[in-house]
Amino acid sequence: MIFFSQARQITTDYRSERRLFRLKQDRWVFWAVLAFALIVIPRIGTDYWFSAILVPFLVLGLAGLGLNILTGYAGQLSLGSAAFMAVGAFAAYNFQLRIPGISLLLSFFLGGIVTALFGVLIGLPSLRIKGFYLIVSTLAAQFFVPWMLTQYGWFSNYSASGVISAPKLEVFGQDFNTPSGRYLLTLSIVILLGFTAHRLIHSPLGRNWMAVRDMDTAAASIGIPILRTKLLAFAISSFYLGIAGALWAFAYLGTVEPDGFDLSRSFQILFIIIIGGLGSISGSFLGAAFIVLLPITLSLGSTALFGQGADQALLQNLQKIIFGSLIIFFLIKEPDGLARLWRHLRERLKLWPLRY
Amino acid sequence: MNFFIEVLVGGLLAGIMYSLVAIGFVLIYRASGVFNFAQGALVLFSALTFVSLVERGLPFWQAFAITAIVLFILAVLIERLVLRHLINRSVITLFMATLGLSYIIEGLAQTVWGTQVHGLELGISDEPIEFFGILISKLDLFSAVVAGLMVIVLSLLFSKTRFGLSLRAVADDPLAAQSIGIRLNHIWIIVWTVAGFVALVAGLLWGARLGVQFSLSLIVLKALPVLIIGGFTSISGAIVGGLIVGASEKLAEIYLGGIIGGGLENWFPYALAIIFLLIRPSGLFGEKTVARV
Numbered sequence: 001m002i003f004f005s006q007a008r009q010i011t012t013d014y015r016s017e018r019r020l021f022r023l024k025q026d027r028w029v030f031w032a033v034l035a036f037a038l039i040v041i042p043r044i045g046t047d048y049w050f051s052a053i054l055v056p057f058l059v060l061g062l063a064g065l066g067l068n069i070l071t072g073y074a075g076q077l078s079l080g081s082a083a084f085m086a087v088g089a090f091a092a093y094n095f096q097l098r099i100p101g102i103s104l105l106l107s108f109f110l111g112g113i114v115t116a117l118f119g120v121l122i123g124l125p126s127l128r129i130k131g132f133y134l135i136v137s138t139l140a141a142q143f144f145v146p147w148m149l150t151q152y153g154w155f156s157n158y159s160a161s162g163v164i165s166a167p168k169l170e171v172f173g174q175d176f177n178t179p180s181g182r183y184l185l186t187l188s189i190v191i192l193l194g195f196t197a198h199r200l201i202h203s204p205l206g207r208n209w210m211a212v213r214d215m216d217t218a219a220a221s222i223g224i225p226i227l228r229t230k231l232l233a234f235a236i237s238s239f240y241l242g243i244a245g246a247l248w249a250f251a252y253l254g255t256v257e258p259d260g261f262d263l264s265r266s267f268q269i270l271f272i273i274i275i276g277g278l279g280s281i282s283g284s285f286l287g288a289a290f291i292v293l294l295p296i297t298l299s300l301g302s303t304a305l306f307g308q309g310a311d312q313a314l315l316q317n318l319q320k321i322i323f324g325s326l327i328i329f330f331l332i333k334e335p336d337g338l339a340r341l342w343r344h345l346r347e348r349l350k351l352w353p354l355r356y
Numbered sequence: 357m358n359f360f361i362e363v364l365v366g367g368l369l370a371g372i373m374y375s376l377v378a379i380g381f382v383l384i385y386r387a388s389g390v391f392n393f394a395q396g397a398l399v400l401f402s403a404l405t406f407v408s409l410v411e412r413g414l415p416f417w418q419a420f421a422i423t424a425i426v427l428f429i430l431a432v433l434i435e436r437l438v439l440r441h442l443i444n445r446s447v448i449t450l451f452m453a454t455l456g457l458s459y460i461i462e463g464l465a466q467t468v469w470g471t472q473v474h475g476l477e478l479g480i481s482d483e484p485i486e487f488f489g490i491l492i493s494k495l496d497l498f499s500a501v502v503a504g505l506m507v508i509v510l511s512l513l514f515s516k517t518r519f520g521l522s523l524r525a526v527a528d529d530p531l532a533a534q535s536i537g538i539r540l541n542h543i544w545i546i547v548w549t550v551a552g553f554v555a556l557v558a559g560l561l562w563g564a565r566l567g568v569q570f571s572l573s574l575i576v577l578k579a580l581p582v583l584i585i586g587g588f589t590s591i592s593g594a595i596v597g598g599l600i601v602g603a604s605e606k607l608a609e610i611y612l613g614g615i616i617g618g619g620l621e622n623w624f625p626y627a628l629a630i631i632f633l634l635i636r637p638s639g640l641f642g643e644k645t646v647a648r649v
Contacts (some may be wrong), residue, residue: 075448077448077451125630125633125634128633128634128637129630129633129634129637130637132391132447132448132451132588132640133584133633133637133638135580135627136580136581136626136629136630137630139577139580139626140623140626140627140629140630141627143622144549144623144627147619147620147622147623151616151617152617153620182367188366213526217461220472242460258566261578267455270455271453274452298412313471314467316461317462317464317466317467317471318463319463320459320460320462320463321458321459321460321463321464321467322461323459324456324457324458324459324460324461325460327453327455327456327457327458327459328437328438328453328460331442331445331449331452331456332438332441332442332453333451334447353617
């Protein structure tokens with residue numbers, strides 16, 4: 001009963017070496033999970049599961065992946081993820097609004113492109129300014145974007161309240177406006193972008209990112225074009241965050257407003273990658289699952305303990321304390337996050353039931 | 357012209373308040389190289405503790421002393437539970453740890469003392485007095501004097517005492533400092549206590565104006581551009597940075613806000629900081645670090 005035996009799985013050419021999962025068992029597990037998520041869950045899931053847990057989990061996971069590209073792989077700290085999400089959401093909304101007949105997916109894509117360009121702009125100081133000084137430009141974005149979106153009515157089509165409802169989710173004539181439809185749409189985009197991210201990270205560009213992350217002076221001296229590498233990290237990371245923002249507004253909330261993209265959202269995404277694991281694709285999603293499920297578990301737990309009357313403000317503060325403690329705990333005990341715990345588990349399964 | 361000077365002076369004095377928060381940050385950065393995001397949470401925590409004690413009927417100095425003791429205990433806890441385990445880890449890890457710490461401290465302060473807004477009376481009214489035809493708030497002047505005194509005391513502490521010397525040694529090279537017998541743990545506890553104390557002073561002055569409430573912890577977001585402009589390592593840089601940020605953001609709000617729309621106080625200091633950094637990447641008074649492979 002050795003689940004993850006590697007016996008007789010030898011790579012003989014580059015193609016098999018570069019596969020998504022080198023182990024046969026990994027592939028099986030992966031395809032099984034994917035099939036389960038695509039075929040079984042839409043049939044058995046309840047509306048509550050789709051709209052309160054699965055969709056936010058997927059979108060936050062995608063956002064985490066975006067930030068992980070920038071911070072986990074390319075080593076550039078950013079506190080402005082939510083601003084990029086806002087740019088993506090509003091850009092996608094405006095493409096939908098101003099180009100009649102544009103397909104939803106195209107406006108998402110264009111929204112991502114606009115966010116990528118914005119990301120390059122924010123990343124421009126990164127050649128001259130290093131380390132912590134760089135968080136100033138991402139924070140500038142974080143405060144500037146919501147200000148701009150509320151200040152200038154054009155972005156929200158002069159809606160009086162500043163809150164606008166997202167257009168109907170229709171792709172190729174298919175209506176995705178049901179909870180399970182939103183889930184399937186989000187999931188498909190996440191799978192596509194997840195694959196792309198994996199490919200990118202294992203490409204020469206991905207290796208350049210990691211070289212810059214580990215030490216940019218050394219990377220420069222072996223001939224890696226630093227500015228281009230950093231700016232591409234900003235562009236691609238922002239693209240992901242932009243798509244995540246569009247999905248957050250269109251598929252999760254159903255409204256587009258700047259308020260949901262504040263600094264605490266940026267921190268939330270940063271926490272996702274700390275808890276999930278810096279520099280890991282699966283970690284982004286593990287972290288997102290954790291962050292979505294923790295408040296739900298906490299409120300369920302408090303209802304079970306104290307009944308309905310639990311003090312909401314107290315609960316919020318307790319949640320803050322727990323989040324903070326968990327972050328410190330992970331930084332101290334498991335800097336590579338949940339992704340590392342998962343790898344440990346796999347190592348155990350490799351030999352199970354033997355111990356060594 | 358008078359109006360311009362009034363705005364300018366008001367901005368400069370408000371900037372001194374930002375400097376107060378920034379100074380606590382510089383202390384911790386200089387002594388341990390930790391980019392301490394929790395300084396704002398410390399301001400909230402200390403001010404809230406003080407006010408709640410006063411509201412329970414304690415006289416000013418007793419409340420002050422008890423708050424100082426609480427801050428010392430907090431510093432010990434932070435050193436024991438967090439910093440000690442993160443020695444020699446990357447600066448980004450340490451920064452994220454202080455982010456977590458700020459969540460804990462904010463949550464803790466509000467769990468213990470509640471979330472309502474507390475009024476705070478320092479015995480100095482916020483009424484304006486006139487100087488050569490220019491109106492200046494009394495409270496602002498008082499804060500400026502306090503900030504000035506604090507800078508003088510801290511600078512003397514850093515440059516003239518043995519303790520200051522060991523602080524600088526730790527900041528330069530923690531490993532070397534340890535090997536010549538400087539106790540890292542003690543240094544950290546003392547520095548975090550002093551930073552907490554600075555946060556208390558900042559919190560009281562801010563709280564006297566705005567009331568003691570959650571928004572105090574957001575002051576860290578004002579202090580960041582101040583630090584970035586002034587440089588992370590310099591106390592006088594924090595003061596100069598604070599003056600620049602305070603004055604320019606008030607002027608921008610009044611003269612620029614009319615053109616591109618008001619409410620730009622949140623992001624303007626950051627835009628300004630980027631411009632400064634593009635010219636001087638390590639801040640006005642920051643130390644230039646040389647990268648070696």
